[in-house]
Amino acid sequence: MIPRRSRRLALLLALGVFLSGCASKGPDPAERWNRAIFSFNEGFDKHLLEPAATGWDWVLPEVVQTGIRNFYSNITMPVTLLNDILQLKPRAAAEDLGRIVLNTTAGVGGLLDVASMIEMPKNNEDFGQTLGRYGVPPGPYLMVPLLGPSTVRDVWRYPVDSGARPLNYFIPIWASLTLRVVENFNIRAYYLEELQEARES
Numbered sequence: 001m002i003p004r005r006s007r008r009l010a011l012l013l014a015l016g017v018f019l020s021g022c023a024s025k026g027p028d029p030a031e032r033w034n035r036a037i038f039s040f041n042e043g044f045d046k047h048l049l050e051p052a053a054t055g056w057d058w059v060l061p062e063v064v065q066t067g068i069r070n071f072y073s074n075i076t077m078p079v080t081l082l083n084d085i086l087q088l089k090p091r092a093a094a095e096d097l098g099r100i101v102l103n104t105t106a107g108v109g110g111l112l113d114v115a116s117m118i119e120m121p122k123n124n125e126d127f128g129q130t131l132g133r134y135g136v137p138p139g140p141y142l143m144v145p146l147l148g149p150s151t152v153r154d155v156w157r158y159p160v161d162s163g164a165r166p167l168n169y170f171i172p173i174w175a176s177l178t179l180r181v182v183e184n185f186n187i188r189a190y191y192l193e194e195l196q197e198a199r200e201s
Helices: 005-015 031-059 062-086 090-105 127-133 154-163 173-190 192-200
Strands: 141-144 148-151
Touching (some): 031 141, 031 173, 031 192, 062 090, 062 127, 062 173, 127 154, 148 154, 173 192
Antiparallel strands (some): 141 148
């Protein structure tokens, strides 16, 4: 199922390749750092990630790219499930557990998003949202190298949610890093046209 445009833009921000950035209220205590990292991220995208994603999009048929997206969505669902539990959301946890089981079995290891075909709800939770639920303030706006816009609170989602990926404990680190590279190329290829339009506007 194609995500709504708002979710697309949120994902672009998370990858650090969306050009509009986030406007912060009041003075930015890390403005110099944020500007420097934004320039680095933009250069990395224009000179490395975008050309690689363009080649990726040219080589792989859309159906293959969709299967890859579904696979990565499925292997990261345990992260969402963990945060459902930490946020004391039993209904969401049941829904996401159902998606994992259904897509892993009937969906051939997650290559097919059977859960979306039958309109099973899909939640989107991370550790930053978990901290927010328990009253941790977001803190200042922060640009993260390669990962993009965040806040001091939400930056903790990267190490914690990465550590919550079960597959990382069953494969060597080089395989885990390779999977991340493939994941990012595939996602970047998916947004080639939207990002081009964003740059032009």
